[in-house]
Amino acid sequence: MATDHIVKSFDTELQHLDNCIAQMGGLAETQLAEAMDALAKRDALAAERVVARDARIDALEHEVHERIVGLLALRQPMARDLRAVVAALRIATDLERIGDYAKNIAKRTLALTQAPPKSAVATIGRLGKLVQGMIKTVLDAYIDRDVDKAADVRLADQEVDQLHTSLFRELLTYMMEDPRNITSCTHLLFVAKNVERVGDHATNIAEAVHFVVRGQEPESRTKGDQSSVTVIDERGRTTR
Amino acid sequence: MNAPTFGPTSYHPTKGERTSLEIKDFNLWYGAAQALFDVAMDVQVGMVTALIGPSGCGKSTLLRSMNRMNDLIDNLRINGAIRLEGDDIYGPAIDVIGLRKRMGMVFQKPNPFPMSIAENVVYPLRVDGVTDRALLEQTVERSLKAAALWDEVKGRLKENALGLSGGQQQRLCIARAVAGDPEVLLMDEPCSALDPIATAKIEELIDELRGNYTIIIVTHNMQQAARVSQNTAFMYLGRLIEYGDTKRMFTNPIEARTQDYITGRFG
Numbered sequence A: 001m002a003t004d005h006i007v008k009s010f011d012t013e014l015q016h017l018d019n020c021i022a023q024m025g026g027l028a029e030t031q032l033a034e035a036m037d038a039l040a041k042r043d044a045l046a047a048e049r050v051v052a053r054d055a056r057i058d059a060l061e062h063e064v065h066e067r068i069v070g071l072l073a074l075r076q077p078m079a080r081d082l083r084a085v086v087a088a089l090r091i092a093t094d095l096e097r098i099g100d101y102a103k104n105i106a107k108r109t110l111a112l113t114q115a116p117p118k119s120a121v122a123t124i125g126r127l128g129k130l131v132q133g134m135i136k137t138v139l140d141a142y143i144d145r146d147v148d149k150a151a152d153v154r155l156a157d158q159e160v161d162q163l164h165t166s167l168f169r170e171l172l173t174y175m176m177e178d179p180r181n182i183t184s185c186t187h188l189l190f191v192a193k194n195v196e197r198v199g200d201h202a203t204n205i206a207e208a209v210h211f212v213v214r215g216q217e218p219e220s221r222t223k224g225d226q227s228s229v230t231v232i233d234e235r236g237r238t239t240r
Numbered sequence B: 001m002n003a004p005t006f007g008p009t010s011y012h013p014t015k016g017e018r019t020s021l022e023i024k025d026f027n028l029w030y031g032a033a034q035a036l037f038d039v040a041m042d043v044q045v046g047m048v049t050a051l052i053g054p055s056g057c058g059k060s061t062l063l064r065s066m067n068r069m070n071d072l073i074d075n076l077r078i079n080g081a082i083r084l085e086g087d088d089i090y091g092p093a094i095d096v097i098g099l100r101k102r103m104g105m106v107f108q109k110p111n112p113f114p115m116s117i118a119e120n121v122v123y124p125l126r127v128d129g130v131t132d133r134a135l136l137e138q139t140v141e142r143s144l145k146a147a148a149l150w151d152e153v154k155g156r157l158k159e160n161a162l163g164l165s166g167g168q169q170q171r172l173c174i175a176r177a178v179a180g181d182p183e184v185l186l187m188d189e190p191c192s193a194l195d196p197i198a199t200a201k202i203e204e205l206i207d208e209l210r211g212n213y214t215i216i217i218v219t220h221n222m223q224q225a226a227r228v229s230q231n232t233a234f235m236y237l238g239r240l241i242e243y244g245d246t247k248r249m250f251t252n253p254i255e256a257r258t259q260d261y262i263t264g265r266f267g
Helices: A008-041 A044-075 A079-112 A120-144 A147-177 A179-214 B059-066 B096-102 B117-127 B133-146 B150-156 B166-179 B196-209 B222-228 B246-251 B256-262
Strands: B010-012 B019-030 B033-044 B048-052 B076-084 B103-106 B184-188 B214-218 B231-236 B239-245
Touching: A008 A044, A008 A079, A008 A120, A008 A179, A044 A079, A079 A179, A079 B246, A079 B256, A120 A147, A120 A179, A147 A179, B019 B059, B019 B214, B033 B059, B033 B214, B033 B231, B048 B059, B048 B222, B059 B076, B059 B184, B059 B214, B059 B231, B096 B103, B103 B166, B117 B133, B117 B166, B133 B150, B133 B166, B150 B166, B166 B184, B166 B196, B196 B214, B196 B222, B222 B246, B231 B246, B231 B256, B239 B246, B239 B256, B246 B256
Parallel strands: B010 B239, B033 B239, B048 B214, B048 B231, B103 B184, B184 B214
Antiparallel strands: B019 B033, B019 B076, B231 B239
């Protein structure tokens, strides 16, 4: 990304920062994938591994912050360099949050393995695949400084929001059918929400990529997630 | 060798109340060597405009063209126009001495005269033949206050100015430059010989003087340009490459050349 500075060590530092972000991104991607896998397979051991591994993302975020404070103090980056550094700060925060959501999914998986399996897990799996694809694309967009790829991610988030809304409705219906579903469906609701939030963070990262390349924030988009305003009455009818 | 060609100049300054200095298709030659190429910019009244660019890019030449300091150089040739509040400064009607009174200038190295602090300040009035003591005293106080030096020197106005520190000497030169009540202050790297504390004081002063004066500052220190100016002009090889709102120039410049220069990627 950042080449040709007269002061070569500045290039090196920006490169290191990029590498840190890429490493964090790779880790966050893996964490979500393995958390979703553990959920689908009801694999408590795998879920525990995900929980334990979250500390590594936190440590990397810490490193990114330290590097950025150093860069700002010692190099006073300007223009595109400045935007890259500010974006890295934002992206590190988003990736750390993604890690937290993966960890939370894994924790809930530990609880869910103790209840009977639910068919909604399959829908959550689809949601997870969609969001994993977003993370992968947005990390590529970041590495390649590719605004078009970043725009794809923002578009994909609308699909995630729609799927999440219908999943929300599905889970509410199960709970109304049989109160014994409430414990596991509540966990699944949170899992679905976590995955949906990961999609939002991927979208934030896409916006940061746009900011690095174009120097301004992309135009705002309409929010597709209707779950916050969804109500299902006692006869199973959805109202908004 | 042909001069390199550039794309269209990006031009998006923040507009002030009106234009103070209007530079129109200005070209300048030192003998056969052309130093400025079709420079066109409107300097906004009451704002600080920074001129940045690598050594030899023509920024000092442009600054010195504004008050005709270049007149003394042999074989100097110009075309195009520079207007101060509508007056063509290279026009036949202009009085060069009068013009320079309308534009105070501060140089790289402080250059106080070997006389008292007070006499340094009122020197422009002395040259004009002012003898009214009250007016002279008023001017000393007003100018030194404007230059944020009054409190430091009010007890020793009769002492030799050469006894002041470098930063104080530079502020004295600014006091002298504003004593004649100019419209424009031209500053050619006013802080390059000063330590960081004195530099900060001059920068604070520039910020205070803005509004009352139109200030044009040439600086090699990009952070300084970013800190003190509202508009920044980037020059390269005698051309104005980009001229715009300072914040935008330093966060999101349009021209690749500007980007390369301010991020330290030149050459």
